[in-house]
Amino acid sequence: MEYQTFLDNIYVVFVEAETPGNIGFLARAMKNFALQNLILINPCKLANEAYFQASHGRDIVNNSLKFDSLGEFLEEVPIDFVVGTTGMPGGSYRLSRIPLKPEKMVQSINSKGKIAFLFGREGNGLSNEELELCDITVSIPAHPSYPVMNISHAAAIIFYELFKNLYEFDVEGLEEASLVEKNYLLGEMDKIVKNVDLPPHKIKTANRAFKNIIGRSFITAREAHTLTGLLRRIKIKMGQR
Amino acid sequence: MEYQTFLDNIYVVFVEAETPGNIGFLARAMKNFALQNLILINPCKLANEAYFQASHGRDIVNNSLKFDSLGEFLEEVPIDFVVGTTGMPGGSYRLSRIPLKPEKMVQSINSKGKIAFLFGREGNGLSNEELELCDITVSIPAHPSYPVMNISHAAAIIFYELFKNLYEFDVEGLEEASLVEKNYLLGEMDKIVKNVDLPPHKIKTANRAFKNIIGRSFITAREAHTLTGLLRRIKIKMGQR
Secondary structure, three states, X not given: OOOHHHXXXXXXXXXXXXXXXXXXXXXXXXXXXXXXXXXXEOOOOOOHHHHHHHXXXXXXXXXXXXXXXXXXXXXXXXXOEEEEEOOOOOOOOOXXXXXXXXXXXXXXXXXXXXXEEEEEOOOOOOOHHHHHOOOEEEOOOOOOOOOXXXXXXXXXXXXXXXXXXXXXXXXXXXXXXXXXXXXXHHHHHHHHHXXXXXXXXXXXXXXXXXXXXXXXXXXXXXHXXXXXXXXXXXXXXXXXX | OOOHHHHHOEEEEEEOOOOHHHHHHHXXXXXXXXOOEEEEEOOOOOOHHHHHHHHHHHHHHHOOEEEOOHHHHHHHOOOOEEEEEOOOOOOOOOXXXXXXXXXXXXXXXXXXXXXXXXEEOOOOOOOHHHHHOOOEEEOOOOOOOOOOOOHHHHHHHHHHHHHOOOOOOOOOOXXXXXXXXXXXXXXXXXXXXXXXXXXHHHHHHHHHHHHHHHHHXXXXXXXXXXXXXXXXXXXXXXXXX
């Protein structure tokens, strides 16, 4: 896998976790995106709840590394780019809290170096001093009435943004229909439309409506094939060839 | 708010929730995006855990509506568009499991009607019969080794995609610098660059490098202002005007 190095270079850092369940949920979200390096800064005790909520990600909890402080971690592991997360972005006078949305964050990271994503704490988030250590601060645009997200929810969204263009569904036959396949389908419909006694100006409209919905539907090759077969049978039942 | 009707029209449907904590986490994610309508189909008992994990979203748990079956809900509430979610997308022969990625899902929904998002169950997901009732099926592209996400994680990602272009950070002074402000900054740097005894061909390169990083940095007006002030002071210290 060409992106294995990228994955290996990502460190997920949970600062002063207060509840084992949240460590577990974070590990599960990491596992969903094949991230492995979990760093715990001065965490609560790792109770059973952490392993239970991690589900298939309990190996990540097992292999997590503990440090007493964020500074100690950053001294020990040579991180090239530190991304802070906050649910409390700041305006123009709090330079370290000026937030990027997750999509822009992805554009600004260099995929060749070691990257750390900092999350924490459940209660108070990252401190201003911790955000000062970060190269950028990312925040998720939520509703102003309650923008502070659960840590594993925020992490899942950020991981999703990182990998949404990299990961594909592991199933077959999802190719969108080709132009040829789509035109074949439209051609069959056209033959039917011309034989249901529509006034001429409505023939064009009907074909256009069908073309529009096919165009907007991300139709797969198999779906196009199925519909083309159906139209052919309709055509025959109508007495056409 | 112009999008209040859109919010009011969204129903989040949790099918056969098995653990109260997950109901709570789902409610919290809904609260972050100002969603209010939680529907529980044949759920487990609502223990304290549900209210605790909901955090500021406990009103959503309180106001949730229960139905015995998905069919009963769909008969009672006139939903215009049903979105199923699955961590187990299917290939071309399982038409109801052909997945859209969240971004494409957003393109295909009509923001004027009532929309239901179906999540569930923790163990086995939605059944084929339930997915048959859906207009589209959405799935999150995760790593093939473990693509099944926690329900509230999947929900958070889908809500995020729905609102990421709608919600803005509730802080002031985040406007990107205007062209004029950026050019003023580049101009100050240019005066400095021309006075540090660089060979002529390196003057252009230095200016270009600075322009590149400014261009890629989504610099805010305030940051541009701060840097321009700094450069002006440097210039003065160097004996320039």
